[in-house]
Amino acid sequence: MRVLMYEVPGNPHLSMAFEEAMWRELQRGKVPNTLRIWRHRSVAIVGYFQMAEEELNFEKIREHKIDVLRRITGGGAVYQDLGCLVWTIAVKGPKGGGINYIYDFLLKGFVNTLKKFATVRVENINDVVVEHNGVGRKVSGTSATFRDEYYLLHGTLLVDTDLQILSSVLKVPRIKLADKGISEVKYRVTNLNDALGRRVNFDEIIDEMVKSYSELLGERPIYDIPTKDELDLADELYRIKFSTPEWNLLRFPSSYFEKFRNLEKFK
């Protein structure tokens, strides 16, 4: 298992382009199973099916100079700052494993990591919840994609994020409030630090996560740096896709960006 600590905190668009580059290179058989751990300075990230203006409060986005970015996986909007750990596990797995392989198997690596620190349970397929004074609090959002026998699961871990900014930036759809009230766990987020009542060192978490995924996959961790092709492809994807309003704001499908010719050599 390759471990990448590669991050570009000040340029989330490039960092997200790198994630897709890594995912594509994995599917081409060019890089091994990889655990990537990264962070962003300040960014709101919407799911693949989401329209940024429907999910984000742009007044606050401007006020706090927050970047807006869309990702290649479905699910909901998140806010990340340097107090939020971001992780991606991308692997070649069994054929036909589908979504079960992701949420019944791959997610375990993350859940086992958190278990070293707190009482954890998974609710509603993929909500990772930490027990805090007898109440379940969400400290992480995860999302995934797969193609053939290749699987990608990524997620956040709120450790010391500014929750006030988080809640002012993300819109809560009225229908959800009406439906379940704010009792729905999705809106009961907290920082791991607050849940535990102590400051957890990022390095502590990272060490446990590397150990946990290495055990789960049965592969020795090898700390590495990105390949040149990954970095080149990331630059290309940044230029044609992740830096554009068509991708970030207008919800164009990934297929739209495939027509740009320079991607050909990475097929």
Next chain:
Amino acid sequence: MKIGIFEYKARKGLIRATISLYDDTIEVKITGDFMVFPEDTIWELEKNLKGMKADEELISKRIEETLSNATMIGCTVDDFKRTIIGALKEVIP
């Protein structure tokens, strides 16, 4: 042109359909935090619905056909039908 918007909370995920009715044909946008695989099935659905007459039965059938092979987490083909038809009802008299 008329615009209809309908939101539906599935077991997991919110589905939002925005329908534009031009004369008598429709265009649909499906957004939200749901999870569907392969992802691009959603754009295929939008493409397949584009230009259709505002006919509930035909539209339901087209939705079923397009989504029949998709994998969904916490939502169903019926949820998408309900959402899109909900938006349609806002724009047809």
